[in-house]
Amino acid sequence: MKAFGFLSFGHYGPGSAPGEYGAKEALQxxxxIGVGADExxxxxxxxxxxxFAKQAASPMPLLSAIAARTKNIEVGTGVIDMR
Known part of the structure; x- marks a missing residue:
């Protein structure tokens, strides 16, 4: 296999209920996940x-953070939800 990647849809919520992930946790x-995948x-x-989700509306800072901590993985957007 020459290439293998993944598409993350993420799981997030307001972060107020027990066990629910907010924006901070979703981005972290x-x-x-990106660092582990690279490893x-x-x-x-x-x-x-x-x-319409504040933590996922602008992916460039997230992709930059992943790129800064990885060496070989390609990062990008996979799905653009335009409801």
């Missing part, structure tokens, strides 16, 4: 853009 986990040899990490 996305960076951790095991995954070639691509693509993240969903959701214009």
């Amino acid at each position: 986990q996305a960076v951790e 095991i040899g995954v070639n691509g990490a693509y993240f969903r853009v959701h214009h």
Whole structure:
């Protein structure tokens, strides 16, 4: 297999209920997933853009954070939700 990547749809909520992830946790986990994927040899990490969710409306800062902490993985957007 020459290339193997993943598309993250994410899981988030207001963060107010027990066990629910807010924006901070969702973004931290996305960076951790990207770093872990790079460490095991995954070639691509693509993240969903959701214009009505504050933490996912502008993916460039997230993609930059992942790119700054990884060496070999390609990062990008995979789904642009335009409801």
